[in-house]
Amino acid sequence: MNKFNSLMKACGVFLLWGTTAVALPAQTFTTVYIFDGTNGGTPVAALVQGTNGNLFGTTYYGGNSMCPLGCGTVFEVMPNGALTTLYSFCSQLNCPDGSNPYAGLVQASNGDFYGTTYKGGANGDGTVFKITPSGMLTTLHSFDLTDGELPQAGLIQAANGDFYGTTSSGGLKSDGTVFKITPSGTLTTLHSFCSQLNCDDGYYPEAALVQATDGNLYGTADGGGANNKGTIFKISPSGALTTLYSFCSQSNCADGSGPSAGLIQATNGDFYGITTAGGGKGFGTVFEITPNGALTILHSFDLVDGESPRASLVLGTDGNFYGTTPGGGAGSSGTIFSITPSGTLTTLYSFCLQYGCADGNDPSAGLVQATNGRFYGTTAEGGVLYSGTAFSLSVDLGPFVETQPAAGSVGTAVNLLGTNLTGSTKVTFHGTAATFTVKSKSEITTTVPVGATTGIVKVVTAGGTLSSNAPFRVK
Secondary structure (H helix, E strand, O other): OOOOOOOOOOOOOOOOOOEEEEEEOOEEEEEEEEOOEOOEEOOOOOOEEOOOOOEEEEEOEOOOOOOOOOOOEEEEEOOOOOEEEEEEOOOOOOOOOOEOOOOOOEEOOOOOEEEEEOEEOOOOEOEEEEEOOOOOEEEEEEOOEOOEEOOOOOOEEOOOOOEEEEEOEEOOOOEOEEEEEOOOOOEEEEEEOOOOHHHOOOEOOOOOOEEOOOOOEEEEEOEOOOOOOOEEEEEOOOOOEEEEEEOOOOHHHOOOEOOOOOOEEOOOOOEEEEEOEEOOOOEOEEEEEOOOOOEEEEEEOOEOOEEOOOOOOEEOOOOOEEEEEOEOOOOOOOEEEEEOOOOOEEEEEEOOOOHHHOOOEOOOOOOEEOOOOOEEEEEOEOOOOOOOEEEEEEOOOOOOEEEEOOEEOOOOEEEEEOOOOOOOOEEEEOOEEEOEEEEEOOEEEEEOOOOOOOEOEEEEEOOEEEEEOOOEEEO
């Protein structure tokens, strides 16, 4: 896992509101919040937008617990910077509630958030937990080494309602696992890595899975494979695993090595991801891979434009991908970048350009595009108190609505998340009108109407028409 470069300093609460720096024309970077240790420190996971429109996340250190540096937190932050600590881990004797969450959260269809802790639990090997939006935490499972250990990745909720995830070690060969867990906490180990000769199936999976349109789950393993430099794999919901690609198959690892981040499936059906090392310059790559395993390198980082990306990409509403690198860039402390599907990369912001790295450094986590159109993320270090920051970046993309889930059959209940939805008068699925209820300014509930086909969902609001950030797939 990431080795943090500076000690935590807890010096009292300090908020920075509206500190901005123009990165490029029409692109505005804003430090939304500065962590101080007591309210969390060293956020290394991506944020997620909740149904109330606010952002939720975790910190690896900090909080009010018995750990010297704090055992981590779950927090909620408003887009304007007001932060609430929802839970401090290791609040119980011997940390049965878990400690040091390395991964972010996922909001399930029931409205609660689910996540993992890297350590703690009944056996000290990490946990799976549920937490309500108000901060009531329930430990669903404590790993025991045999069924996995040290989960670095977050969970995804699949179409069947269960959650799927990975552990970076543990399992039959102590090289990591893929698991399924029900919302009530029944865990099944689907695959133990290094089960094949010479670990051709990979080992040490560090990233979350993604469920593709074919119903299978796709992911990466940081090591192993034919060249011992990591793999991309496909696994069925029942646990049948296929290795799609082994990295470092090209001379001098021009195709990359060490894929520590997960994949994202674009509307063309292909997957996009990053490697932490390898490529033409040795500083990592951005790649595209088809569902049958044909890989294309889109970009090799050169230190000037970033170094050693560790976080998954996010697909923006403009059709481009957005991501971060924890090192490199003009400030040598990380970057935010965009890249077109054809591979043209633009550095949008370089960290540590403000005095004392007040804007943060080491953005280890990926980005989330909120429904107001802005991208939000975190830095593991920097800020006035050296405990990390939360930030936003505007690239002048307009507001949109997000569908949860992203696919369903006629009659499926769908949540529409957005901004300023109060007073909405119409919802359509690819032109077919649907009945709906406005629950709040950030949420509409609806169902897939009879006659709907795959396409964009639109909401007519008092301020104009909002479109979904991706086509809703009608099964």
